[in-house]
Amino acid sequence: MPAPRILILGATGGLGRALYRHMASRFETISLTRAELDFEQPDKLSARLAEQEFDVLLNAAGMTSPDVCEVEPERAFVANAVAPQILAECCLARRARMIHFSTDYVFSGVQRDLWFEADETAPINVYGRTKLAGEQAVLKASPSALVARVSWLYGPDKPSHPDNIIQRALQTDDLSAVVDKVSVPTSNADISGWIEQLIIRHPTTCGVLHLCNSGVASWHSWAEAALEIAARLEVPVKTTCVRPVKLASLTQLKAPRPLLTVMSNARLQSLLGGEIRNWYDALEEYLVQKYQPQ
Numbered sequence: 686m687p688a689p690r691i692l693i694l695g696a697t698g699g700l701g702r703a704l705y706r707h708m709a710s711r712f713e714t715i716s717l718t719r720a721e722l723d724f725e726q727p728d729k730l731s732a733r734l735a736e737q738e739f740d741v742l743l744n745a746a747g748m749t750s751p752d753v754c755e756v757e758p759e760r761a762f763v764a765n766a767v768a769p770q771i772l773a774e775c776c777l778a779r780r781a782r783m784i785h786f787s788t789d790y791v792f793s794g795v796q797r798d799l800w801f802e803a804d805e806t807a808p809i810n811v812y813g814r815t816k817l818a819g820e821q822a823v824l825k826a827s828p829s830a831l832v833a834r835v836s837w838l839y840g841p842d843k844p845s846h847p848d849n850i851i852q853r854a855l856q857t858d859d860l861s862a863v864v865d866k867v868s869v870p871t872s873n874a875d876i877s878g879w880i881e882q883l884i885i886r887h888p889t890t891c892g893v894l895h896l897c898n899s900g901v902a903s904w905h906s907w908a909e910a911a912l913e914i915a916a917r918l919e920v921p922v923k924t925t926c927v928r929p930v931k932l933a934s935l936t937q938l939k940a941p942r943p944l945l946t947v948m949s950n951a952r953l954q955s956l957l958g959g960e961i962r963n964w965y966d967a968l969e970e971y972l973v974q975k976y977q978p979q
């Protein structure tokens with residue numbers, strides 16, 4: 686079988702950049718920017734996509750800020766649900782496979798230790814509702830599509846929680862992080878490797894699949910782990926202690942956040958046939974590469 690040609694959308698974002706770097710060194714890979722394919726102009730998507738040559742579409746684009754989605758619900762619905770449906774229809778028409786990224790925020794976050802792919806969804810904010818609508822529209826339009834739910838992403842292409850807390854700890858020892866919100870930090874580099882495997886070894890896997898590292902963290906334990914690793918790498922952080930605070934104390938957030946959204950990666954493990962590494966090990970590798978590059 687010839688090597689698949691990959692098209693990546695959202696390749697200026699944190700996950701999309703990591704995917705592009707990984708795929709471009711292995712496959713014929715192209716990307717389209719927002720200026721070239723704007724999800725908020727859905728009537729132009731089909732014609733624009735028809736001009737491209739690809740076998741697999743990786744969609745990492747969308748309106749990703751819960752707070753922006755909360756105040757712009759119509760725009761969020763177009764970007765996160767209407768556009769992905771059109772992309773899925775285009776993929777079906779040309780027999781391409783669509784891999785569409787979604788989120789742990791499709792779950793309510795209430796009274797559940799671990800969420801599986803088939804569990805009931807009940808998003809509590811506009812972001813989660815529009816992403817869920819996108820999942821459903823994509824799977825309905827293209828039964829061969831794969832919806833990859835991810836959580837708490839980080840990597841070298843866009844500062845996220847561990848980078849921000851280390852940056853703050855260079856200035857002050859007065860740090861706080863939310864302790865009652867729990868999920869799984871997940872490395873964009875690890876996701877890129879799993880996606881490669883899914884493209885090569887599992888070309889017909891479809892439906893919903895949770896893509897996350899193993900283990901459980903809160904924003905607080907994730908922050909303290911990042912600081913502890915940074916201190917070990919001789920980054921001059923002023924402290925490795927973070928004051929735990931409750932999510933309810935963050936009154937500036939516009940969108941409510943689900944509390945408990947730890948996803949099971951058992952389906953991913955059984956597909957790939959090996960252990961998925963713990964989030965701590967992936968975080969350590971990321972920080973070593975950042976602060977002690979060879």
Ligand SMILES: NC(=O)c1ccc[n+]([C@@H]2O[C@H](COP(=O)([O-])OP(=O)(O)OC[C@H]3O[C@@H](n4cnc5c(N)ncnc54)[C@H](OP(=O)(O)O)[C@@H]3O)[C@@H](O)[C@H]2O)c1
Nearest residue numbers: 695697698699700719723724746747749786788835837838
């Ligand atoms: N980050 C997380 O912790 C997290 C957690 C769970 C799920 N996810 C999901 O994972 C995926 C990737 O997230 P991310 O954090 O990498 O996102 P991101 O860094 O915010 O990047 C979003 C990408 O989407 C593009 N985009 C935004 N609006 C667009 C539009 N109207 N038309 C075309 N492109 C548009 C952006 O382009 P510009 O650069 O031009 O703005 C950017 O390339 C998303 O599906 C997100 O919902 C992320």
